[in-house]
Amino acid sequence: MSITHLPLIVHQMLFEAEATTPIEFGVQAGAQLRGALWEALREIVICNDSHAREPDHIRFCPRCRLILMESQESSRGVNPPRPFAIRPPLNFDAQNRIRIKTGEMLRFGINLYGDAEQLFPYVCQAVYKIGQIGVGYGRGTFVLRTAQALNPFTGKSQSVYADGKLRGLPGVPITHEAIVQTVQGWPNDQITLDWRTPCELTDQGRPASIPYLYIVMGRLIERCQMLELHYTPNPTETAQWRELHLHLQERAKAVELTDNATRWVHVMSGSRRSNSMKPISGLIGKARYRGDLSELRYWLAWGSVLHIGKNVVKGNGWYEISQMED
Ligand SMILES: [Zn+2]
Known part of the structure; x- marks a missing residue:
């Protein structure tokens, strides 16, 4: 399953x-x-x-x-x-x-x-x-x-x-149910991801320069798996995640990147303690996709609050799902 x-x-x-x-x-x-x-x-x-x-x-x-x-x-x-x-x-x-x-x-x-x-x-x-x-x-x-x-x-x-x-502990959690309900109102055949902070997605060991959806999905599912493993009580077996990963990547390969307005931004981050600089670069801007998104949009909705790619803790990999002007 x-x-x-x-x-x-x-x-x-x-x-x-x-x-x-x-x-x-x-x-x-x-x-x-x-x-x-x-x-x-x-x-x-x-x-x-x-x-x-x-x-x-x-x-x-x-x-x-x-x-x-x-x-x-x-x-x-x-x-x-x-x-x-x-x-x-x-x-x-x-x-x-x-x-x-x-x-x-x-x-x-x-x-x-x-x-x-x-x-x-x-x-x-x-x-x-x-x-x-x-x-x-x-x-x-x-x-x-x-x-x-x-x-x-x-x-x-x-x-x-x-x-x-x-005033109290946070009490309006984002959950599976809310996401399922929301994505039901979204179009099934197109989506625009708007990268607000630099996103470095690794593809075959190298940073991707074009945000093809299969790369986005690959890193997104890995992120979901890791968060589930560490922050939920009964994580799903690795084999099932592997199966989902392969299945959704196949689906995403059939989705076309129709408009790519992303650009690579070079960002360095310094540490006061170690006095060293590290790159936290990545893609920023909008990318529009067309194709069958019926199985993908639920996960893409999650991604907008989970961030994906490298240096998430420093704010990287944040995208919103938005309308791109025609
Ligand atoms: Zn301690």
Whole structure:
């Protein structure tokens, strides 16, 4: 039997913060936010490093769950995906900078995967802390004003932080049911993916320069499989995922890329700690596809909240499903 159901839960959070000093990001805004989040989590969660490799500790320690999981080997012998992705601000100016003046609002999102809603108070506290530590070039500071949980598929939202107080755990999760309902209203024969942050998709060991749908589907199904394995209680067997992977790739090969307005953007991300630079480049822009999407659109809808490709944790691989002007 083929898999038709991803039992994952996603909490989509949107943070709004008021700049108390000017904030400036480069094109690697997601990486800058990720670095600040790490730093803030280190300050707010006390973690005894000598226990950091014990499974019981990892299960309960919010810092290890959010940060250190990459050092843990998963059963498939690769690094497990982190339980979140950053949704960086996208309001770049002509110089590819984001400049937020004192008193203006900074907006960005974080998507939490699996049962990570319990991690939300820590994430929220960490975002608050980033405002004090500072973020971006020159470490601009802010005051967190609001946090909302959103479900883009149902249109529901919930205030989870306001007036300096936590209002509750996020309670409008994105689920299989909401996605199934939404995609039923979509056309069966065409779709446009709009890459908001750089997406590097590997195809036969090399970065793909054209986002053919079979490549997108391949990386997407691998991502779904890994998130299911690590963040749901009863993951499906690898053989079944393999079968789904091959089946959907075949379907996707029959879908035509009719309009490719994507371009490759070169982005470097620096680490304050190791003082090194790493490329987080990828494709950005719109790609339109035509063909039989009946089995593919459900998974493509998931992809819009899961991000795909490399450097997801730094905000990469975020696409929206949109209408492309004729
Ligand atoms: Zn820990």
